[in-house]
Amino acid sequence: MTITPGRAVLAVVARHDTDSVRAEALGRQLGLPLIPGNDLPLQGAGAYAAVLLVDGDRLSLQALSPPAETGRRGGRAVLPGPVSADFGSAAMRHRRRGGQNELLGRAVGASASRQPAILDATAGLGRDGFVLADMGCSVTLCEREPVIAALLQWGLTAAAASEDAWLARVARRMALRTGDARDVFADRAVPAEVIYLDPMFPPRDKSAAVKKEMALLQLLLDSDTAPHEAADLLAWALGQDVARVVVKRPTRAAPVAGAAPSHHIAGKAVRFDVYVRRALA
Numbered sequence: 001m002t003i004t005p006g007r008a009v010l011a012v013v014a015r016h017d018t019d020s021v022r023a024e025a026l027g028r029q030l031g032l033p034l035i036p037g038n039d040l041p042l043q044g045a046g047a048y049a050a051v052l053l054v055d056g057d058r059l060s061l062q063a064l065s066p067p068a069e070t071g072r073r074g075g076r077a078v079l080p081g082p083v084s085a086d087f088g089s090a091a092m093r094h095r096r097r098g099g100q101n102e103l104l105g106r107a108v109g110a111s112a113s114r115q116p117a118i119l120d121a122t123a124g125l126g127r128d129g130f131v132l133a134d135m136g137c138s139v140t141l142c143e144r145e146p147v148i149a150a151l152l153q154w155g156l157t158a159a160a161a162s163e164d165a166w167l168a169r170v171a172r173r174m175a176l177r178t179g180d181a182r183d184v185f186a187d188r189a190v191p192a193e194v195i196y197l198d199p200m201f202p203p204r205d206k207s208a209a210v211k212k213e214m215a216l217l218q219l220l221l222d223s224d225t226a227p228h229e230a231a232d233l234l235a236w237a238l239g240q241d242v243a244r245v246v247v248k249r250p251t252r253a254a255p256v257a258g259a260a261p262s263h264h265i266a267g268k269a270v271r272f273d274v275y276v277r278r279a280l281a
Helices: 017-030 040-044 090-095 099-108 127-134 146-160 165-171 208-217 223-238
Strands: 010-014 050-055 058-063 118-120 139-143 174-178 194-197 244-250 263-266 270-276
Touching: 010 017, 017 050, 017 146, 050 146, 058 146, 058 208, 090 127, 099 127, 099 244, 099 263, 099 270, 118 127, 127 139, 127 165, 127 174, 127 194, 139 146, 146 165, 146 174, 194 223, 223 244
Parallel strands: 010 050, 118 139, 118 194, 139 174, 194 244
Antiparallel strands: 050 058, 244 270, 263 270
16 A cells, blocks of 8 residues: 555554564555554654554554644643454444434334345444444445555454354444445445445544544545545435435534435434435335
8 A cells, every 4th residue: 555645654563473474464465564563652753653553353543643633631642542443342332222323224214124235335444334234234335545444344354253143243244345435336246225425524523532533544534635525425326226325414514515415314413314316125
């Protein structure tokens, strides 16, 4: 992977000697160097903005230098991270019971008797995709940023291999395709009745956890292109032969590109704009 100007310079680190083989393989996959895992902040200072940390079956992204917006605590700079795709975490288990899940299910048309196939075109770390899979939907996750896709793939692999029957069952309803959704969907080999889009702008949540994660992921992503990309993705999605397109938005944000939805389903912090093309099967 070539790191473009304005994006983070990354390296791969093995937490333990037993992780070295997998760390080396990941480095080759992504075209990233492997550095020693001892005393990470000092090893990375000045050379790398963040590292991918291999620790057993867990892969996480850890910053080595703090973005200015994360501030300081007790005179010390605060490092955001680590960030990983951990579908068995307490936060994900708690989210199963969240009211937002009901809104998301209604938006995509999921019910006890109907579980449409979903193309999550902007998967990120796969959390909404996992919620949809937990509802019984088959979900194809598309993520074009290779580092984020690697985090997601490791999370899915760990979940599918879990001894927790529920976690493994849900993960097996999800499939990751690395690349731009427009290319992945071009040959229609991916079944989908609903295309789901979640642009990452503007921030929907001011909590410390969300700030930390967004600050770290922005090391990889060019946020200046987000509005343009979202408009292009929506225009593409609306041109596909699917029953509906669903776009996740902050409650008070304007529709993407000003395109009025057929209807919307709103909660306190999140709104789902629903573009109905035809009836779901």
